[in-house]
Amino acid sequence: MQAPGRAAAATEVLDRVLAGEPAEKALTAWARGARYAGSKDRAAVRDLVYDALRQRRSAAALGGGEDGRALVLGVLRARGEPEDSWFDGSAHGPARVRPDEAPRAAVGAAAFDIPDWLEPPLRAALGEDFEATMQLMRERAPVILRVNLAKISRAGAAAALADEGIVTAPHPLAEAALQVTQGASRLRQARAFAEGLAELQDAASQAVIAALPLTDGMRVLDHCAGGGGKTLAMAARADLRLWAHDAQPRRMEDLKIRAARAGVRVTLTARPEEAAPFDLVLTDVPCSGSGSWRRDPEGKWRLTPARLDELTAIQSAILERAAAMVAPGGWLAYATCSFLREENEARVQAFLSRSPRWETVLTRRYGPLEGGDGFFLALLRHSG
Structure with missing residues (x-):
């Protein structure tokens, strides 16, 4: 698939999500009907969909609308992608961008990609960290592993993962935490997983247990x-x-x-x-x-x-x-x-x-x- 095909697929999935279908169900349904899509295509479409959901209100503003097409366009504009490369009017891609799809500014809670009613309680809870935290919440979460210290040291697990092309770095929030910096797609097949040396678990979740x-x-x-x-x-x-x-x-x-x-x-x-x-x-x-x-x-x-x-x-x-x-x-x-x-x-x-x-x-x-x-x-x- 080329970029226009990926944009069209993400638009289709997002329209189903906006109609009430869970994102994972919509992505699975699309993938089953798109046997031609390779693993990189599926990953790219998935990333577009989830970036649009994380940034739903600001993406809608940038895309000039509220439907799946507008959300995809908004995400691509936020990324700085050339619109014509994705919205090229080809047979398998979205129609070219129209003049009425001009970007507009996201203001208030929309700029933080949260519902209006949640802005006051979130500001009260987070205080001066509200804006910086909300900005990070618009991005993808890091991939974090918990090393099973009953079986292996953190350094030992990092070495074992590196042997399989998975690069990690110690995470400061918990003594058993490793952040994956390269090779995350290999984790499920990794020997370290199969042998119980490491599991996926967020660093804050690990810190709670510690x-x-x-x-x-x-x-x-x-x-x-x-x-x-x-x-x-x-x-x-x-x-x-x-x-x-x-x-x-x-x-x-x-x-x-x-x-x-x-x-x-x-x-x-x-x-x-x-x-x-x-x-x-x-x-x-x-x-x-x-x-x-x-x-x-x-x-x-x-x-x-x-x-x-x-x-x-x-x-x-x-x-x-x-x-x-x-x-x-x-x-x-x-x-x-x-x-x-x-x-x-x-x-x-x-x-x-x-x-x-x-x-x-x-x-x-x-x-x-x-x-x-x-x-x-x-x-x-x-x-x-």
Whole structure:
């Protein structure tokens, strides 16, 4: 495929997304119908689509419209690409750019590629870092690996990956973190992955685990385990008795395979109360995902004030349930991949106001300015 064909394909996919279809589903459907497209073509179309979703409002302004064509045109203008090379009017490409598709300025929240209603709470949460953080959230997230330090050192993993053409650099946010600088497309086939030496995990997510007071012999529950990335990260830091739970058990389907690959034993449970009490319970709760919108840009356009209210109610309920499973003197870790105070400090304070036997030992925010996703951690301790 030439550039015009890629632009036409991205336009088709984006129009389906704008009509309500998830981006991954739309990309898969396009790829199945485009057998002629090679791996580089598919990657280029995917990049155009996700850049357009990350920069949806500013791309619409630059492209002079609101449909898939305008978003592609806006992204290409933001990149500084020559328009005529992509919009050439050829049989397999988009029609040439019209005079009425002139770029316009994105102002207010549109300049930061966020919904209008989210600008005030994001400014309140991020303070003076708001503009710099929002700029980074318009870009692609870095590819970060977590080295399994129970099996190999960070330097050893970097050397093993380099032997397979994957170049990495140590990431300062976590001692097990490596940032991939070249060869990311080779990761899934890498021997280091197959042998459980490294896994994909954001640096801020790793830093959250590094902040937990894990020691050998502890009984630990990962209450909102999902795919189990944090479960395995905890296992690499200490010899623990580990349980994993998720409200949607299918999310944990790969955890047993990943745990076996990493040399870790984890008990999956639908009723964690039956194994309580635990010395530490980690709750990485469902949230807006605002801190990880670089990876899931559709999330910021789906979020509504009503959905945020639903999420904060869920978060409070999870805190209450998890706290009841912590042993006297034990620990409760509350984490989100959100910037918003409504999901972070406000939830912790609401819990503490109802729970006099708990105290806050640590709160910490992480963000793109440190090279990772946006994360929040509150570490609470039961007074016994």
